Amino acid sequence: MKLVSGAVAVLCAAATLSACGSDSGSGDSGKSGNLTSVSFAMASPSWNAGFAVMAVVEAEGFYEEEGLKVTTNLFPSATQAAQQVAGGGADLGLMTVEPVAIGHDKDLDLTYFDSYWPKWIYSLQVPEGSDVKSIADLKGKKIGVTAVASSGATFARTAMKLNGMKENAASLVPIGAGAQQINAIKSGQVDALALWDIQYQAVKNAGVTLTPLPVKETADAWGGGFATTRKKLDAKKDVYERFGRAVAKAFVFSQANPEAAIRDLWKLHPETRGSGPEKKAMADAVKVLEVRLEGQGVDSKTVGRIDEAGFTRSLDFLASAGLIKKFPAKDVYTDEMFTAINNFSYDDVAKKAKSAG
Known part of the structure; x- marks a missing residue:
């Protein structure tokens, strides 16, 4: 359909062609020393304070705690991130609902296992x-x-x-x-x-x-999260659980000390600091981060939970516009890893964040 600006064609091509543009080479995760290598496609044209959590997870060593060595590559749109995952250029991706829902009818086999945007963004x-x-x-x-x-x-x-x-x-x-x-x-x-x-x-x-x-x-629709192919999820469920748990720790850290989270972002990606007085730069960045932290479930220890009613609402929106044929939300997501993703000490992570100054 013209409405999706070629997204369907791009995603269909990804089902049969190797993905391109990824610095990590093959999307198949493997061993790197004692760590499992994972390639991650993030749908964002650039790093910014809204993705500070994804800088925290690296800067604070949460990937390593979970036995992972993660290579992150940015892609300008959710469609392109989905293309990387479906075509084998990445093990998993962070993307909004549309490309996964559209890809369902094209048998791309993409499925969410962890939430990042609890609301439609x-x-x-x-x-x-x-x-x-x-x-x-x-x-x-x-x-x-x-x-x-x-x-x-x-x-x-x-x-x-x-x-x-x-x-x-x-x-x-x-x-x-x-x-x-x-x-x-x-x-x-x-x-x-x-x-x-x-x-x-x-x-x-x-x-x-x-x-x-x-x-x-x-209104009240779900926004999106981390997705991979069903085949990869079935084969390496433990790897994806560990990835989700590392990100959950970063959310807890960021909520406990947003300024420390922004400092982690600036350390890894100095271009996000911008110019001008540091006090204003920090205040502005924290406001952006707080938008992302809202509704994440840190207080209720439910980080990463995918709301079925909200996801259904998203699919209703896409179906009403003729972008997809209606199907059950659980065709493209699983909540079976939710307990494992939250299996860590929230208090210990929060203490680490507060001690960061």
Whole structure:
């Protein structure tokens, strides 16, 4: 379908072709000394404070604690991360719901085993004072997206279709990430944005006040998480449990000491520090991280839990837009590893975080 901007074609190709663009070579995990090597495809065009948790898991040695040596590679979209996993270029990936759901009908065999985004992360927002008051008002307007093939762009098209509009009723303008997004909205290059939660927080940090355009179909929907192929999960279940547990520890650490988490991010990826006074840089980064920490289940010791009702809500949204045929959520996720992923001392990890200063 045109609505998904070639995502189906890309994913179908991945089922039969070797994936490309990964620095880690083969996606088959193997031994590296006493550690199990794992290649990980993360759907993000760049490192930022919203992924500080994934820096913590490396910087604090949580992968090593679980006997893993993880190589992380970034890919600009969830579709491309899914392609890597389905095509054998990565052992697992972090991705939103759409490519896994779309791939279900194409027998790509992708399945989630751990949550990362407990809520739907995409939305449409406009600058305060805009004459755009509803999705219908977007006709003839310019919507800023990270890329025209991004999940945010797919969301914008889908939201317009569900509101009786043609997918090309508004123009999608690629504005990249970071400062480019802020400049685009401040200068009036775009009339609206189709981004995700942490990107909106970054825009707000820059002094831009935004107003959401409600999309009722995604209220209380699940956002996405870590996925692999069913074949790999069945063959190496223990490896994926250990990966999930390492990430869960990083969530606990980050909630206990968000500033320490940001320092870990800056240490591993100094480009995320930006310029300007450190106090403001830290405050802005913590606000972005806190968006990601919200609702993760650290307090209830349920990190990584996939909510079936929320996942079903996501599938309902995609089905209502004609992107997929409806199927049970558990066709593409498992909760059988949830207990093992949370089998560690939350108190010990929190103490480690607090002692980090």
